[in-house]
Amino acid sequence: MIKVGVDVGSTHTDAVALAEGELLASVKVRTTPDPTAGIQEAIGKLSSRIGNRDEVGALMLGTTHGLNAILQAKGLARTAILRIGLPAGEGIPPLTEWPARLTDHVISAKMVRGGHEYTGEEIVPLDEGAIVKFADDIVGKVDGVAITSIFSTVNPAHELRAAQILNERGVRAHLTLSHMVGGLGLIERENSTILNEMVSPVFKRLVSRLKELMRSLGMNHAKLFIAQNDGTLASGEFTMEYPIFTVAGPVSNSIRGAHLLTGIDNAVVMDVGGTTTNVGVLHNGYPRESSAPVEIGGIRTNFRMPDIHALALGGGTIINESIGPESVGYELTSKGVGWGGTVLTASDVAMGVKGIKIGDADISKILLRYPSSYLRGIYDRMISMWEEALDLMKISREDVQVIAVGGGSIMLPPELRGASKIVRPDNAQFANAIGATLTKVGATVEKTFSYSATSRELAINSTVNEAKEMAVKAGGDPSTLDIREIEEVPIPYLPGDSVKLTVKVVGNLRI
Amino acid sequence: MENFSIGVREVELLALGAAFLGTGGGGDPLVGKLMLRRYMEGKGSIEIVDGSSGKDEFVLGSAMMGAPIVMIEKVPGGGEAVKALKVYSQIAGRKVDFITPLEIGGINSIIPLIVSIQTGIPVLDGDGMGRAFPELQMTTFYADGIPVSPVVVFDERGNVSVVQGVDGYWSEKIARVITVRYGGSAYIALHGMELSEYSRSAVLGSLSTAIQVGERLASKNIDSLRDLLHCVHLFKGKVIEVYRRVERGFSKGYVVLEGADQWKGKTMRVDFQNEFLIAKEGDKIVATVPDLISFVDAYTLTPVTTDRVRYGQRLVVLGTPSHPKLRSTEMLKYVSPRAFGYDVNFTPLGAS
Known part of the structure; x- marks a missing residue:
C-alpha cells in the first residue's frame, strides 16, 4: 500500500509518497494564500510520479486551513450560539472580548436557564421553552449552532436535549456540542465550540475538494486523514465535525516526523523552515504540550497545543544590522544573494560559511560580495540564537539529543552548546509530510470526578472507553487502540478527592 | 497614602x-x-x-x-x-x-x-x-x-x-x-x-502595592520589584520533580528545583498546600509561611501557580517578608507552618 503525506508550511507545501516506509517520490511547491491550491498542485505533481495510483490507501494532510480561516475571518459559517447555564454565567456572556471580524458572522447569541454542577446535578431545570423560541428565531437563517452548557463535560444531558429540540423545530444547521470539544473552563470551551462551528464549512469544502481530486487522479481506494493538534490523525469525516482539533496540525507533524524518521523517543526537535526555527520537545514519541492556555487569533481556547518556541530565524531570514525577524519567505530563490538577488539571507550566510550548496545557488556570488570574516560573525550570532532557543526548551541540565528537520535544517552547525549530538535524518526536509503518513489516530477526553462518589477504577475505565469511542469515530481501528497517557490532577477546595482526569488513546488507522 | x-x-x-x-x-x-x-x-x-x-x-x-x-x-x-x-x-x-x-x-x-x-x-x-x-x-x-x-x-x-x-x-x-x-x-x-x-x-x-507589583512584573524589572517588596532572591533553577495529592480538599505536595547560575549544584524543595509554604535549600529552611514564597517564570516573570508548576520549567523563587502584623504571636497561631500541619517553626526571611 502507498501512503501520501502532505504538509502545509508557511512558505512551502510538501508532498511525499511512501510504500512500506520507503520514500517513492517527493514534491515541494509554494504555499498559496488559499492553501488548497498549493495542496492540489503538490498532490497533482506527486501523483504523476506514482505508478499505480490504485495502490494509494491513504492521504494524510497537515494544514493551516483552520488557523487561516480564523485569522482572516473568511469562508466562515453563519453561526448561532446557545449557552445553557443561567442564572450562572451571565457575568461573562458569550463572545466577550471577541474581535468584530468574527462576531460579524454571529446571527444570534442566547443564554437560557439550565446547566449542571460539578457533581452532575442540575443547577436549575433546563428552560425548554426558551430553546424552542431560540430555534424558531434562527431556523433557516444559520449554517451552524454552537451549544455550550455549564459542566457538560460532567453531564451532557442539557446539550443533548437542546440539540433534540432544535432538530424537532426544524433547525437543519450543523451542530457542535461543547462536551464533545471538551475541557474544563466554560469561556474557553465555549470559545472553542464557537470557532469549531465557524470554520466547519471551510473543512467541508476542503474535504470534498480533496476527495474529488483523489478520485480524478485515480486514487480510488485512498482514505483521507488530517493531522490534529496533539500529534495524532483523524479521518476527513471526523475533521469535518471537529475541525478545531487541527489548528496546530502542521506543527505537531514536524515533531512526530522527527520521531518517526529517527526512532528516537525523547529529544529536542529543531524544525528550520523559511521564516522560523520551531523548537519543540519530543516526549515519549509525542509533542510535549504547553500548560498555558492557548490563544487562537486573540481568542482564549482550552486546547493543549504542542509547546513550541518559534525563533524568527529561518532560511529566508533577512540579514542587515539585525538578524530578522523579516524573511523573504518563498522568494528566497529569486532574492537571495546566492541566487543572483540582492538580499543577504540566513541561507546565504550559512552557505558562505559552511561551503554547502542549497538548491541551485552559487556560493561564489556570496563570497564575492561579502568577506568571509563578516559572514562568520553573522553565523556565530545565528548559532547563539539557536543555542539560546535550545536551552529554553530543554528539560534537564544534561545535554540532549537534537533532531534537525525542515528545509533549512542544513543550515545548522554540526554542534550546538547543550546538544549531545545533532541527528539530521535522511529526507529531513520532508519530515513533516513523512511524519503525517506514519502517525496514528488519536483522541483525548478530559473529565472531572470525585473519587469518593465514583471509584477511581470506574472513573478511569469510563473515560478510557469514551476516548476509545472517540478514536474509533476519528478513524481508528478498534482492535489496535492503546492508552497513551492518563493524567490525574487534584482539584483543590472540593471535597471527596476531586480530580481532573485526562485520557489520551492512540491506535492504527482503519484503512 | x-x-x-x-x-x-x-x-x-x-x-x-x-x-x-x-x-x-x-x-x-x-x-x-x-x-x-x-x-x-x-x-x-x-x-x-x-x-x-x-x-x-x-x-x-x-x-x-x-x-x-x-x-x-x-x-x-x-x-x-x-x-x-x-x-x-x-x-x-x-x-x-x-x-x-x-x-x-x-x-x-x-x-x-x-x-x-x-x-x-x-x-x-x-x-x-x-x-x-x-x-x-x-x-x-x-x-x-x-x-x-x-x-x-x-x-x-x-x-x-x-x-x-x-x-x-x-x-x-x-x-x-x-x-x-x-x-x-x-x-x-x-x-x-x-x-x-x-x-x-x-x-x-x-x-496599591499589588498594582505596583504588577507594574514591575509587566516591565520585567526584577530589581525594582525587589526594591519595592524588599524581597529575597531565594533560588533560580529548573523544576525536576512535582508531587501532588489531595488531602481534606487541599492540593498538597512539593516541587524540587535544580539550581542554575549561582545556585548551580544545589537543590531547593518547596512544599505547598494550595499556596507555597516552606522553602528549603538542601536541608536548610530558608523561608516559611507567613512570609511570601512566589514562583515566577525565569524569562517572562509571569507568576506561576501551584497547579501550573510542571517538570522542566525554569523558575525564579522570590521570598517576600510578610507584613509585621502577620508575624505577631497572635497571628502566627493561625498562619505559622504549624497551623498548616508542618512540624516546623516560622523562620523569618533573612534570619536563617
Whole structure:
C-alpha cells in the first residue's frame, strides 16, 4: 500500500509518497494564500510520479486551513450560539472580548436557564421553552449552532436535549456540542465550540475538494486523514465535525516526523523552515504540550497545543544590522544573494560559511560580495540564537539529543552548546509530510470526578472507553487502540478527592 | 497614602500583582478580570480610598469562597457578591460605606472591585492578609478580635445562608460546607467592622502595592520589584520533580528545583498546600509561611501557580517578608507552618 503525506508550511507545501516506509517520490511547491491550491498542485505533481495510483490507501494532510480561516475571518459559517447555564454565567456572556471580524458572522447569541454542577446535578431545570423560541428565531437563517452548557463535560444531558429540540423545530444547521470539544473552563470551551462551528464549512469544502481530486487522479481506494493538534490523525469525516482539533496540525507533524524518521523517543526537535526555527520537545514519541492556555487569533481556547518556541530565524531570514525577524519567505530563490538577488539571507550566510550548496545557488556570488570574516560573525550570532532557543526548551541540565528537520535544517552547525549530538535524518526536509503518513489516530477526553462518589477504577475505565469511542469515530481501528497517557490532577477546595482526569488513546488507522 | 481611582489598565496590573502575592494559590483571576472589564465599560473608574484613618463608617469584606476551578466553569451570574452585601447590610442594620478585600492574593483582590463598580461603594486600600490564605480565620482582622461572623453566603440561584459561628474556625467550617452544597463556589460578605477598627487592624496599602507589583512584573524589572517588596532572591533553577495529592480538599505536595547560575549544584524543595509554604535549600529552611514564597517564570516573570508548576520549567523563587502584623504571636497561631500541619517553626526571611 502507498501512503501520501502532505504538509502545509508557511512558505512551502510538501508532498511525499511512501510504500512500506520507503520514500517513492517527493514534491515541494509554494504555499498559496488559499492553501488548497498549493495542496492540489503538490498532490497533482506527486501523483504523476506514482505508478499505480490504485495502490494509494491513504492521504494524510497537515494544514493551516483552520488557523487561516480564523485569522482572516473568511469562508466562515453563519453561526448561532446557545449557552445553557443561567442564572450562572451571565457575568461573562458569550463572545466577550471577541474581535468584530468574527462576531460579524454571529446571527444570534442566547443564554437560557439550565446547566449542571460539578457533581452532575442540575443547577436549575433546563428552560425548554426558551430553546424552542431560540430555534424558531434562527431556523433557516444559520449554517451552524454552537451549544455550550455549564459542566457538560460532567453531564451532557442539557446539550443533548437542546440539540433534540432544535432538530424537532426544524433547525437543519450543523451542530457542535461543547462536551464533545471538551475541557474544563466554560469561556474557553465555549470559545472553542464557537470557532469549531465557524470554520466547519471551510473543512467541508476542503474535504470534498480533496476527495474529488483523489478520485480524478485515480486514487480510488485512498482514505483521507488530517493531522490534529496533539500529534495524532483523524479521518476527513471526523475533521469535518471537529475541525478545531487541527489548528496546530502542521506543527505537531514536524515533531512526530522527527520521531518517526529517527526512532528516537525523547529529544529536542529543531524544525528550520523559511521564516522560523520551531523548537519543540519530543516526549515519549509525542509533542510535549504547553500548560498555558492557548490563544487562537486573540481568542482564549482550552486546547493543549504542542509547546513550541518559534525563533524568527529561518532560511529566508533577512540579514542587515539585525538578524530578522523579516524573511523573504518563498522568494528566497529569486532574492537571495546566492541566487543572483540582492538580499543577504540566513541561507546565504550559512552557505558562505559552511561551503554547502542549497538548491541551485552559487556560493561564489556570496563570497564575492561579502568577506568571509563578516559572514562568520553573522553565523556565530545565528548559532547563539539557536543555542539560546535550545536551552529554553530543554528539560534537564544534561545535554540532549537534537533532531534537525525542515528545509533549512542544513543550515545548522554540526554542534550546538547543550546538544549531545545533532541527528539530521535522511529526507529531513520532508519530515513533516513523512511524519503525517506514519502517525496514528488519536483522541483525548478530559473529565472531572470525585473519587469518593465514583471509584477511581470506574472513573478511569469510563473515560478510557469514551476516548476509545472517540478514536474509533476519528478513524481508528478498534482492535489496535492503546492508552497513551492518563493524567490525574487534584482539584483543590472540593471535597471527596476531586480530580481532573485526562485520557489520551492512540491506535492504527482503519484503512 | 491618599485616595485614587483605577481604570482598566490598573485592573490588569492588579491581577498580575495579585497572582504574585497569591504565592501560587488564590485562583486564576481571568474570570474576575473579564467580568470587571465588562462592568467597567462606559463607567470609567473605581474609587480606592485610604483606610488609615476614620471612625464610625462601616466596612464590609467581600470575597468568593470555594474552588476557583468551579468558578471558571460555573461562571458567576455577576450580581451574587452585591446581593450578599445587601443581605448583610439588612441584617446588621448598617449602610455599607466601604468594601475591603479579605485577601489581596489571587481572584479575591478582584471581587470587591466588581461589587464596587456595580454599587458605587468605594474600596479600601488594604486587606486582612497582605497575601492569600486558604481559610477565613487567617486574617489580621480575626487575630485582632474582630468577629468573622455573620457570614452571608450567596449563590447564583439566590440561595442565601447566614452563618453565625462561635468563632472563626466554626464560621469557616460551616460556610465551607454550605459552599460545597451550593456547587463548589459561593460569594460571601463578612467581617463587618468600623473604619476605626479597620485602620488599626488591616494590612494597609496592599491594594496599591499589588498594582505596583504588577507594574514591575509587566516591565520585567526584577530589581525594582525587589526594591519595592524588599524581597529575597531565594533560588533560580529548573523544576525536576512535582508531587501532588489531595488531602481534606487541599492540593498538597512539593516541587524540587535544580539550581542554575549561582545556585548551580544545589537543590531547593518547596512544599505547598494550595499556596507555597516552606522553602528549603538542601536541608536548610530558608523561608516559611507567613512570609511570601512566589514562583515566577525565569524569562517572562509571569507568576506561576501551584497547579501550573510542571517538570522542566525554569523558575525564579522570590521570598517576600510578610507584613509585621502577620508575624505577631497572635497571628502566627493561625498562619505559622504549624497551623498548616508542618512540624516546623516560622523562620523569618533573612534570619536563617
